[in-house]
Amino acid sequence: MTERNVETEVVIVPCSGIGKTYGTVSREASYIVTEDLQPTKTCLVALSRLVLGDEETLQHVAGHPAITIDGCKLACATKMVLKSGGEVVKNYAVLDVYRQYRQFKPQGIASLNEGGELLAQALAQEIAQQVDELLSGRGGDENG
């Protein structure tokens, strides 16, 4: 069985949907988490690397817990992580997040409108908090 490096890092796998507003929101949120909010505790994984079967990426995903962000109900990010032998500890669907933050209506594709940026920020905050809870919870278990 693969040993997961739970105490150190969570991989973030967003939707790869190009030309879809909700896909863009998922990627923007991922960038905010991995670059700004939790840069030392998270690692961004491009879904396309899993689809292409990149060996190094597959091993990385198999060895760390994953948070996936899906842009639509096809849930490609979640499905690919599971197919790659990874563990999805938390899945976010952008549509569900938008239902919580209706004031942030996302529009735009290559670049998001203000609502989309704010929605990505809100989603990123939730994920960052989830990362803390996940690592502290599991780390605490392992450290006794």
Add this chain to the structure above:
Amino acid sequence: MDEYLTFQVDKFNFRVAPDRLYSRNGLWVKPEGQHLRVGLSDYLQQRSGDVAFAELKPVGTVVGRQDEFGTIETIKVNIGLPAPAGGKIIEINPMLEEAPEKINLDPYGDGWLVVIIPVDWEADQHSLLTPETYFGNILREAEGEASDQ
């Protein structure tokens, strides 16, 4: 219910329920005794995308034919819902506030929108399409769009 009328364009399968009438813009109307149940066709819901919010006029509202009785916001568009028949709204689908995705998951069943007591159903029904006519319309539209791409 008899089997759906179905067709496939590209990767999409579209279904038309044969036991109700349709407005030209894709709302279905199913007579149930003295009432009319109203919903979105499978074709319209698939073209519109995942529903984020459904807002319907409250019970007791009286609408004329073609008056807006609600709006639906999807990931792609906002859709105004013109009443396919005039009358008084006596029921709105209580599931849609918490689970608007029912419209996508089961447009001819649990995803219904409102129930209306019609004012002049005899007249209004003549403006609606049979399932076969609606099926032909959307088939031509979908195939036309596919051939343009």
